Amino acid sequence: MLPWDVARELAHATGTPLKAVSKPLSDAGGLVLASPLVSPMAVPPVDRAAMDGYAVCGGGPWRVVQHVGAGCSAPVVLTVGEACSIATGAAVPSGATSVVRDEDAVLVGELLQGPAEPGRHIRRAGEECQADELLLPAGVVVDPAVLGLAASVGLNRLTVIPQPRVAAFVTGDELVHRGASGPGRVRDAIGPMLPGLITRAGAQAGPVQHLPDSRQALIEALRSTDAELILVSGSSASGPADHLRPALAALGAELIVDGVACRPGHPQALARFDDGRLVLGLPGNPLAALTAFLTLGVAAIRRMRGLSLPALTFAPLPGGVPCHPRSTRLVPVRVTAQGAVPLGHGGSAMLRGAAAADALAVIDPGPASAIAARLLPLDPGAQPWAV
Numbered sequence: 471m472l473p474w475d476v477a478r479e480l481a482h483a484t485g486t487p488l489k490a491v492s493k494p495l496s497d498a499g500g501l502v503l504a505s506p507l508v509s510p511m512a513v514p515p516v517d518r519a520a521m522d523g524y525a526v527c528g529g530g531p532w533r534v535v536q537h538v539g540a541g542c543s544a545p546v547v548l549t550v551g552e553a554c555s556i557a558t559g560a561a562v563p564s565g566a567t568s569v570v571r572d573e574d575a576v577l578v579g580e581l582l583q584g585p586a587e588p589g590r591h592i593r594r595a596g597e598e599c600q601a602d603e604l605l606l607p608a609g610v611v612v613d614p615a616v617l618g619l620a621a622s623v624g625l626n627r628l629t630v631i632p633q634p635r636v637a638a639f640v641t642g643d644e645l646v647h648r649g650a651s652g653p654g655r656v657r658d659a660i661g662p663m664l665p666g667l668i669t670r671a672g673a674q675a676g677p678v679q680h681l682p683d684s685r686q687a688l689i690e691a692l693r694s695t696d697a698e699l700i701l702v703s704g705s706s707a708s709g710p711a712d713h714l715r716p717a718l719a720a721l722g723a724e725l726i727v728d729g730v731a732c733r734p735g736h737p738q739a740l741a742r743f744d745d746g747r748l749v750l751g752l753p754g755n756p757l758a759a760l761t762a763f764l765t766l767g768v769a770a771i772r773r774m775r776g777l778s779l780p781a782l783t784f785a786p787l788p789g790g791v792p793c794h795p796r797s798t799r800l801v802p803v804r805v806t807a808q809g810a811v812p813l814g815h816g817g818s819a820m821l822r823g824a825a826a827a828d829a830l831a832v833i834d835p836g837p838a839s840a841i842a843a844r845l846l847p848l849d850p851g852a853q854p855w856a857v
């Protein structure tokens with residue numbers, strides 16, 4: 471049974487970043503830069519007007535000689551005493567010393583007057599970046615602003631790490647997928663959570679497949695997929711219907727994490743096949759499955775995506791939360807301006823607390839109560855935050 475932090479770091483270390491590929495910008499969103507983003511050109515490439523108005527040369531008054539639209543590429547030259555009307559973003563004519571905004575411009579006949587400090591309202595060539603300048607290091611998530619930046623420096627493609635593929639097998643003869651639980655029937659609450667968790671963690675979710683409680687069926691399922699990460703729920707303990715560890719042993723997988731000292735979620739397991747595929751065992755109790763995915767699953771996926779394991783930020787726990795003497799407690803909390811407030815309903819078979827929560831408070835083992843805790847976001851796509 472490994473301490474929670476050790477298990478999480480081990481899961482991260484066990485993942486292997488996928489091989490970098492080149493993708494058009496339209497397919498690169500959400501992936502991680504595999505190489506630094508370097509601008510191939512100076513931006514802006516030429517001096518541009520920052521306002522709609524008039525480009526002027528020297529002191530006023532000026533005679534308006536022509537118009538320069540944003541898409542105008544013909545060379546325009548101004549000499550002292552001349553002006554041309556200009557649109558925001560248009561290249562300023564050579565000779566222009568300033569731009570007078572429309573609202574500051576006074577036009578009397580063909581003569582223009584207005585304030586014209588040298589350089590005013592002109593975006594200088596190279597002001598945002600120079601050619602060959604490093605803009606972002608490898609390891610940054612390509613979010614919308616990164617896509618826009620890449621486009622604005624003239625790139626059509628990015629070198630990125632593709633999404634890992636995640637297969638999901640939900641086991642349990644007692645499970646039903648429609649209608650109510652009852653004697654001998656338990657409504658599957660893990661299957662509906664997995665696609666969103668996988669997607670929000672930045673991976674590609676295959677269909678959730680349901681398996682009977684059969685060692686052979688599990689062995690065949692594990693053999694059948696080439697996904698980089700395979701989730702198996704509901705076979706993690708040591709009962710007669712819990713086939714995960716025997717199936718992994720039969721297939722020669724290496725058990726990397728065999729239980730984690732946390733509550734809920736202690737029977738979780740992580741194993742690796744010779745070909746590098748990882749298997750994550752999610753305990754059958756639904757909150758335990760969720761905590762296991764957020765602990766080991768997110769850590770392994772982040773490494774496969776080329777991301778580090780973020781340090782979690784602390785928040786105060788008003789009133790304190792009792793520690794467990796030996797295990798890390800994972801407690802559903804809502805993050806407020808006053809700190810992280812436990813919501814109750816955090817038993818391992820319940821999702822009511824988690825569904826209303828923003829995060830799990832990570833309560834380190836100890837003899838008494840914790841007055842602050844790290845926060846593990848319930849949304850695996852969220853950044854850890856502080857209050």
Ligand SMILES: Nc1nc2c(c(=O)[nH]1)N[C@H]1C(S)=C(S)[C@@H](COP(=O)(O)OP(=O)(O)OC[C@H]3O[C@@H](n4cnc5c(N)ncnc54)[C@H](O)[C@@H]3O)O[C@H]1N2
Binds near residue numbers: 640707708709737752
């Ligand atoms: N002798 C021991 N028994 C148990 C231990 C233990 O250490 N020794 N650990 C308990 C804990 S903690 C957990 S968590 C579970 C883990 O069990 P499994 O991963 O083997 O899962 P099951 O036994 O199949 O199911 C446990 C529980 O969860 C319900 N379940 C299963 N799958 C789903 C699902 N998809 N949706 C909703 N509920 C599900 C299942 O019906 C059981 O009630 O083991 C404890 N026992």
Ligand code: MOO
Binds near residue numbers: 818
């Ligand atoms: O640890 Mo179990 O995973 O509490 O429900």
